[in-house]
Every structure is written in C-alpha cells, then in structure tokens.
Amino acid sequence: MATSSVSAAGVSAQLDLGERRRRRQALSGIVVLAILLLLPLGISDVNVQNILILTLMYTALSQSWNILGGYCGQISLGHALYFGIGAYVSTLLFTKLGIPPMLGMIAAGLVASAIALVVSWPCFRLSGHYYAIATIVIAETVYLLFLNWDWVGSALGIQIRFTGESWMTFQFRTAKLPYYYAFLGLAAVLWLASYWVENSKWGFYWRAVKDNPIAAQSLGVRLFRSKMAAAGASAFFTGVSGSFYAQYVGYIDPDSMMNAQLSILICLPAVLGGIGTLWGPAVGAAVLIPVTELTRSYLGGSGSGTDLILYGVLIMAVATLKPEGLTGLLRIDGRIKPVAAPADPASSTHAA
Amino acid sequence: MTAETLAQVVVSGLLTGMIYALIAAGLSLIFGLMDVVNFAHGEFLMTAMYATFVLYITLSIDPLFLLPLVALFLFTIGVVVYRVLIVRALSVKVNSGMVQIFATFGLGIFLRGVAQFVFSPDFKSLRGTMLSDKTVSVAGVFMPLPQLAASLVCVVAFIGLWLLTTKTHFGRALEATREDSEAVALIGVDRHFIFAMGWGIGAAAVGVAGAMLATFYYISPGVGVTFALIAYVVVALGGFGSLPGALVAGLSIGLVEALTTLLIPPSLKQVGVFALYLLVLFVRPRGLFGNL
Numbered sequence: 308m309a310t311s312s313v314s315a316a317g318v319s320a321q322l323d324l325g326e327r328r329r330r331r332q333a334l335s336g337i338v339v340l341a342i343l344l345l346l347p348l349g350i351s352d353v354n355v356q357n358i359l360i361l362t363l364m365y366t367a368l369s370q371s372w373n374i375l376g377g378y379c380g381q382i383s384l385g386h387a388l389y390f391g392i393g394a395y396v397s398t399l400l401f402t403k404l405g406i407p408p409m410l411g412m413i414a415a416g417l418v419a420s421a422i423a424l425v426v427s428w429p430c431f432r433l434s435g436h437y438y439a440i441a442t443i444v445i446a447e448t449v450y451l452l453f454l455n456w457d458w459v460g461s462a463l464g465i466q467i468r469f470t471g472e473s474w475m476t477f478q479f480r481t482a483k484l485p486y487y488y489a490f491l492g493l494a495a496v497l498w499l500a501s502y503w504v505e506n507s508k509w510g511f512y513w514r515a516v517k518d519n520p521i522a523a524q525s526l527g528v529r530l531f532r533s534k535m536a537a538a539g540a541s542a543f544f545t546g547v548s549g550s551f552y553a554q555y556v557g558y559i560d561p562d563s564m565m566n567a568q569l570s571i572l573i574c575l576p577a578v579l580g581g582i583g584t585l586w587g588p589a590v591g592a593a594v595l596i597p598v599t600e601l602t603r604s605y606l607g608g609s610g611s612g613t614d615l616i617l618y619g620v621l622i623m624a625v626a627t628l629k630p631e632g633l634t635g636l637l638r639i640d641g642r643i644k645p646v647a648a649p650a651d652p653a654s655s656t657h658a659a
Numbered sequence: 660m661t662a663e664t665l666a667q668v669v670v671s672g673l674l675t676g677m678i679y680a681l682i683a684a685g686l687s688l689i690f691g692l693m694d695v696v697n698f699a700h701g702e703f704l705m706t707a708m709y710a711t712f713v714l715y716i717t718l719s720i721d722p723l724f725l726l727p728l729v730a731l732f733l734f735t736i737g738v739v740v741y742r743v744l745i746v747r748a749l750s751v752k753v754n755s756g757m758v759q760i761f762a763t764f765g766l767g768i769f770l771r772g773v774a775q776f777v778f779s780p781d782f783k784s785l786r787g788t789m790l791s792d793k794t795v796s797v798a799g800v801f802m803p804l805p806q807l808a809a810s811l812v813c814v815v816a817f818i819g820l821w822l823l824t825t826k827t828h829f830g831r832a833l834e835a836t837r838e839d840s841e842a843v844a845l846i847g848v849d850r851h852f853i854f855a856m857g858w859g860i861g862a863a864a865v866g867v868a869g870a871m872l873a874t875f876y877y878i879s880p881g882v883g884v885t886f887a888l889i890a891y892v893v894v895a896l897g898g899f900g901s902l903p904g905a906l907v908a909g910l911s912i913g914l915v916e917a918l919t920t921l922l923i924p925p926s927l928k929q930v931g932v933f934a935l936y937l938l939v940l941f942v943r944p945r946g947l948f949g950n951l
Contacts, residue, residue, distance in 0.1 A: 382760050429941045436696035439760050440891045441940060447888055448933040455927050517756075567884065571768065582757050612775025612880065619769025626761040627747040630754040 329506060332585055336502065339589075340495055347487050354604075356483040362596040363490035364552060369576035369588035370497035371544035376574055377583030378504055379537035380517025381431070382439045385446030386573040388426075389419040389542040391453065391565030393549025398465055398559050407475040412550040419546025420539045427538040431531060434520075446570060453561040464560025467553065477554040486555045493551065494589070497544055501585050513537055517583070545573070575618060579625055581632025590633050595621070663799055668917045670800050676913020677810040678868050681817055682886055683893035683905040685864035688824070691900025692837050692857040695745065695759055699767035701887025702774075703862050707733050707869025708878045709774060712783055721789045722874050723808070729870040730863045737862025740766065741855045767883075774880035782877040790874060809871035816867045821902055823860070833857065837900070885929065889916075892936040 343363075350356060368390065376382050396418045397411030406414075430441045454462050472479050479485045504510040512533045515523035524530050553559045563569075577583075580591025602613050629636055686700045697703070710732050714725045740763075748762035785791070793804040824830040835843045836853040844850055876882070893912050897904025912932055919931030 376757075380756060382757060384760075384764070429937070433940070435756055436760060437895070439698075440696065440895065441937075444888060444892065444933050444936055448930055448937075451927060451930055451933075455924060571764075578757065578761055582754055612772040612780075615768050615772025615775060617772070619765045619767070619772055622761050622765025622768065623744065626758045626765060627744065627751065630751045630758045 325506075332502060332505070335586070336498055340491075343491055347484055353483065356487065358597055358600045360483060360487050360490055360555070361600070362592050363487065363494050364548060364555075365572060365576050365596050366589045366592040367490060367494040367497050368545060368548050368573045369580075369592055370494065370501055371541050371548065372574050373501065373577045373583065373588050374504065374513075374544075375537045375541035377577055377587070378501075378510060378517065379513040379534055380583070381534060381537065382435075382574075383442040383541075383570075384439050384574065385442035385444075385570050386541075386545055387565050387567065387569035388442075388446040388449050389423060389545035390549035390552070390569060390573065391450070391561065392419045392422055393546030394553035394559045394564045395453070395459060395465075395549075396546070397550030398467055398553050399459065401476070402465060402467065408477045408550060408554050409475050412477075412547050415550040416543040416547040419549070420543040423538045423542030424535060427535055431534045431538075443567070443570070446565070447567065450561055450565045450567075453565060460560065462560065462562075464558060464563075467557050467559070469557070477551070478557075486551075489551055490548075493544070493548060498585070498589070500540070500544075505585055509533070509536065514583070571618065575622065577632075579621060579633060581634035584632065584634050587632050587634050594633065664921075666798075666800050668921060669914065670802060671806070672914040672917025673910055674802065674806045674810040674913070675916065676910035677813045677817075678872060678909075679886075679889055679893055679912050680906045680909025681813040681868040682865050683890040683897065683909050684817060684820055684902055685861040685868075686890050687894045687897070687900055687902065687905045688820070688864070689857055689861040690894065692833065693749075693840070693854055695749070696763070696891075697861070698760060698764040698887075699740075699770060700865060700890055701883025701885075702767040702770035703733060703736065703865045703883070704869040704872070704886050705774060705878075705880065705883035706736065706770060707866040708873040708876075708882060709778060709783075710866075711870045711873040712785060712878055715785055715788070722785060722870060723789060726812070726867060726870050730866045733866025733869070734859040734863040737858040737860070738855045740862070741858035742851075745854075745858065746851065767887075771880045771883075778878075778880070780880055782879045784877050785873055788874055803875065805871075805875035809868075809874065812871050813868060816864060817902075817906060820860070820864060824902065829856070889929070889932060892932055895936060896939050 347356065347359065350359070368386070372383065372386050393412070393415035396415040397408045400406040400411040400414060401408050426442075426445055430438055430445075433441055453459055459465070467478075469478055469480060470476050472482075474485070477485075477489070504513065512523070512528045515526070515528050516530055516533050520530055549564065553564070556563070576591030576595055577588045578591065579587075579595055580589065581587030599614050599617065602617060625632060682700070682704060685703075686697055689695060689697050707729050710729050711722050711725055714720065714728060715722055718725075744762055744766060748758050751758045788805075790804040790808055794801050795804060795807065796802070822830075824833055832843070832848050832853055833856075836848060836850050840850045840854075843853070872886075889912060893905060893908045896912065897906075897908030912935070915935055916928050916932050919928050923930070
C-alpha cells in the first residue's frame with residue numbers, strides 16, 4: 308500500500324513536470340513567432356532577406372527530417388529525394404497542366420509521401436548504417452534518372468514561366484516578403500507538429516522505437532507502422548518545402564533540387580542544434596545558414612570548398628563533443644536535466 | 660552485337676570490378692572488425708588519388724613506384740582517424756547511433772572541402788606516365804594497359820590482404836577482436852591497437868586502389884562519392900565483413916555495370932548497379948555471403 312502511494316505521488320509529480328515543460332515550450336514558441344513576424348519590418352536589404360528566407364526554409368526542412376531521423380531515429384541521408392520530387396511535381400503540374408502551385412504543393416507533398424512509403428517498405432528491414440546507406444543509394448538513383456529524363460527537362464531543368472504576381476501561383480517578382488511569411492508559416496506548422504509529436508502517443512511510440520526497438524515492440528508498439536508513419540509525414544513536409552522553393556527560385560534542375568549536398572543540408576541543422584529536440588532544427592539553421600552565406604560572400608564562391616570544410620568540422624565537432632546538440636549547450640529546450648539515457652545495453656548495466 | 664564486343668565488355672567489366680573489390684575490401688574490413696561504417700571511404704580514395712597526383716608532379720616518379728608511399732600515407736591517415744575521431748565517437752553515450760554515422764560522414768565532407776580548397780573543383784589527370792595510352796590485345800580483346808595494371812595490382816593487394824587476415828598471427832588477433840573485443844583484452848591484446856591497425860590497413864587498401872585509379876581516371880574532389888556508393892553496394896551485396904564476398908560482389912558489379920552500358924546510355928550505367936542492390940536488399944538483406 309505504501310509503495311503504491313509513493314509511486315502514485317511520483318507519477319503525478321512527473322505529470323506536473325511534463326505539463327510545466329509543455330507550457331514552457333508553448334510560451335517559447337509564441338514569443339519566437341511574434342519576433343519573427345515583426346522581424347522583416349525593419350529589414351530592407353535584399354541579401355539579408357534572402358538569408359532569413361533560407362534560414363526558415365532549412366528550419367522547416369530539418370524539422371521534417373527530424374520527425375523521421377530525430378524522433379524515430381531512422382537516419383536518412385537521402386532526403387533531397389523528397390525535396391526534389393516535391394519541386395518537380397508542383398512545377399510539372401503547373402507547366403504541363405496549368406494547375407496553380409498553391410494546389411500543386413499539396414500534390415507534391417502527397418507524391419513525396421507516397422514515394423517515401425514505397426521506398427521505406429524494403430528499407431525499414433535494415434537498421435542503423437544499412438538504412439542510411441540505402442537512403443543515399445536510392446536518392447542517387449532517382450537523381451541520375453531525372454538527370455537523363457527528357458520529359459522533366461533532364462540536366463537542363465525547367466524554367467517556371469512568370470504569370471504575374473499572385474498567391475495562387477505563388478509567384479512574386481520583386482517582393483521577397485511573401486516567401487518569408489510562407490516559409491515562416493511552414494516552419495510554424497512543423498514546429499506545432501513537432502510539439503504535438505513530443506506529447507502525443509505517436510511521439511512516444513517513435514522515441515521508443517529509437518531508444519530500444521525490441522522493448523518497444525514487446526510493449527505493443529508496432530515498429531513497422533510507426534516508422535512508416537514517421538517516413539510519410541517527414542516526406543510530405545519535405546515535398547511541400549521543395550515546391551515552395553521551386554516557386555521561390557523560379558527554376559529547377561536535378562543539381563539544385565536533388566543533389567547529395569542538399570541531403571546533407573537538410574539533416575545538418577537538426578544534427579547541429581540537437582537531434583530529436585523541439586528547437587534543435589531552428590537553432591541549428593539559425594547558426595548554420597547565416598554563417599554559410601557569410602563565409603560564402605567573404606571567402607569566395609561555393610566553389611572554394613570553405614563551406615564544405617565548415618560543415619565537416621561542425622558535424623565532427625558536434626558528433627563527438629556535444630552529441631545532444633547546441634540546444635543541450637544552451638539548455639533552451641525546456642528539458643529538466645536529462646537522465647543519462649542508456650545508449651547501449653552494456654553501459655546501462657554498468658550504471659545499474 | 661558480336662561475340663567480340665561482348666568479350667570486350669566482359670573483360671573491361673572485370674577489370675573495373677577488381678578495383679571495386681579492393682575498395683570495398685577496405686570498407687568491409689573495418690566494418691567487420693568493429694561494426695562501424697566508414698562514410699568517408701570515398702574521400703580516402705580521393706585523398707589517395709590526389710596524393711598520387713602531387714607526388715607524381717613533384718617527384719616525377721612513375722605512379723607505379725609511388726604505390727608503397729601512397730599506401731603508407733593512407734595507412735597513417737587511417738590510424739590517425741581511428742585514434743582521434745573514431746575512439747571519441749565510440750565513447751559517446753547520447754545519440755550513439757547518430758554519432759557513429761555522422762562522425763565519419765562529417766570527416767568525408769571535410770576532406771572533400773579541403774581538396775576543393777587546395778586543388779579547386781577542376782578535374783586533374785596524370786599525363787605521360789609509363790603506362791598511359793598503351794594497350795595490349797589478347798585474342799582480339801583490347802585492354803588499356805593502365806586498367807590492366809590497376810587490376811593486377813588490386814589482385815595482388817587482395818591476395819596480400821587475404822593472407823594477412825587469415826594466415827598470420829596478427830590476422831588471428833584481428834579475428835579474435837572481431838569476435839569479442841572485451842575478451843581479447845584479458846589475454847593481453849590491446850584492442851585499440853588492433854582497431855587502429857584495422858583502420859590503417861583498410862585505408863591502405865583503398866590507397867592502393869586510388870593510386871592505380873589515378874593513372875587512368877580523372878581526379879576531382881567529388882570523385883570518391885560514386886566509388887564509395889559502389890563500394891557500399893559491393894559490401895552490402897557481398898555481406899558486411901566478408902572478404903571473399905567483396906571479391907565476388909565487386910567483380911559482379913563491374914560486370915553488371917559494363918553490361919548495362921550495352922542496353923542503356925552510359926550516363927545511366929550506375930542505375931543498373933543500384934537496381935541490383937535494391938533487388939538484393941529486398942530479397943536478402945544480409946547480402947550474398949553475409950552471416951549476420
């Protein structure tokens with residue numbers, strides 16, 4: 308009797324802790340959103356606006372990646388595939404059938420999601436490194452196919468014709484702000500999705516799958532279905548981001564929409580900021596994208612390799628020195644000091 | 660298509676396949692030893708190619724004689740990478756799955772960036788070497804001498820690797836460490852030494868392949884990416900950790916790639932290889948020779 312009342316008190320204390328964390332997260336979200344809504348009013352420099360837009364885009368992309376790679380623990384190194392598919396679907400619907408990108412982007416997300424499900428079917432039998440390798444190979448295969456596929460413009464790509472400024476076609480020639488708010492909206496939706504994931508049944512499933520798949524399975528989590536749901540959701544938002552970006556730059560080709568470097572850039576903010584955390588992708592993108600753009604403009608074009616050196620050093624440093632990411636350093640994730648997670652069975656037995 | 664064309668394609672496929680096999684052997688050795696995939700393997704190859712290029716330009720010694728030097732250089736890189744990066748990555752407790760992938764993945768990007776910074780993204784190639792622009796013909800099948808020499812060197816290196824891992828005391832220590840790295844510590848084997856040697860030898864193998872590849876293939880910062888992808892496919896096909904598997908799978912992949920060019924445009928030649936990989940993945944995830 309005594310033990311049960313103690314544990315009941317413990318449970319309610321934990322619930323309270325969870326509730327407090329949730330409130331803190333929600334409050335931080337509202338504050339950041341308010342700042343970002345007002346931020347562009349004071350900025351007229353086009354280059355700065357461009358950096359802000361790219362930062363928001365990579366925030367959204369990395370948040371999408373984080374659903375699968377962070378919360379569910381399936382490290383995909385081929386997410387450029389879904390981005391590219393998204394860009395191509397909305398663009399082809401627009402240029403070949405005249406369907407406006409505002410509708411096309413939904414189709415883009417759905418097609419990317421469907422492809423992710425098909426691709427994931429065999430891949431989810433693989434774990435860890437094997438899964439990561441498979442995602443690279445599949446993305447590379449599709450990239451090669453698009454590079455040689457004349458109907459989608461092959462290596463030359465597709466120029467999206469300008470039909471006048473409108474939200475329906477999502478085309479604005481002079482103003483950058485509509486794109487800023489569109490990507491902000493997307494990032495906010497993904498933030499909400501991540502917030503929901505952190506506190507929902509699916510979120511607990513996914514984290515269980517990531518931390519200890521066998522234990523999760525024994526407790527009734529359907530591994531395969533959980534992973535598929537994460538892959539589908541992740542690819543949907545990556546595809547939508549791809550179609551947004553296609554409208555922003557007005558021109559798509561396999562090299563700018565699907566190459567392997569893009570896959571790196573999609574997961575990098577989350578890795579840097581904190582994989583599987585609510586604010587990780589945003590913090591990572593806010594550090595990475597401005598730094599990348601500034602080094603690019605000060606140390607010469609992207610051909611000099613300085614951006615790659617920077618990415619490489621950052622990845623190695625975070626992976627070996629601060630694997631919980633920058634948010635762990637700043638402790639802004641609203642987490643109470645994390646209990647040392649049992650990383651592998653051997654170490655956890657030592658701890659016990 | 661005549662029988663001669665077919666013979667030509669088969670031979671060139673096998674010549675390339677032998678190089679793939681050696682590249683994959685290095686990857687497979689490291690993986691089999693410690694369950695870590697080197698995502699910078701392609702960049703090790705690229706580093707070996709640039710090392711050959713620089714040494715050839717500065718010393719004017721034929722690449723064939725530079726081989727030991729390049730292999731030694733890559734061996735050193737392998738050991739240093741293990742001691743500095745991999746040891747740290749393996750000791751991380753939080754997000755360990757992610758760390759093991761991203762530590763070497765980051766290293767690969769870093770090496771590519773350095774190559775681009777030092778040598779520019781332009782393609783380089785070795786000209787006027789002892790073997791260049793020479794061909795031999797056997798029974799009507801033409802073989803460019805650089806490719807032939809590269810394959811032969813890879814065969815020799817492969818045999819050396821096989822002897823080293825199966826017939827020597829060191830090979831037995833390697834095998835024992837692979838089986839149980841905790842237990843070997845009890846009988847006085849320093850597992851960090853064995854792991855470091857494994858990384859060194861794995862890198863040296865890809866170094867030999869890179870040095871020979873440099874005699875006839877263009878050199879660029881991104882050259883390793885394609886070869887690494889093929890090496891992953893070879894290793895996945897042959898079974899992770901299996902040397903005979905790497906040999907058979909490497910030769911098969913070379914063949915498949917060469918035969919694909921008969922059917923579809925050469926720019927798509929890797930698609931056949933990747934399709935084969937996905938097929939195997941679907942049917943037999945552990946690979947043809949894998950016993951995981």
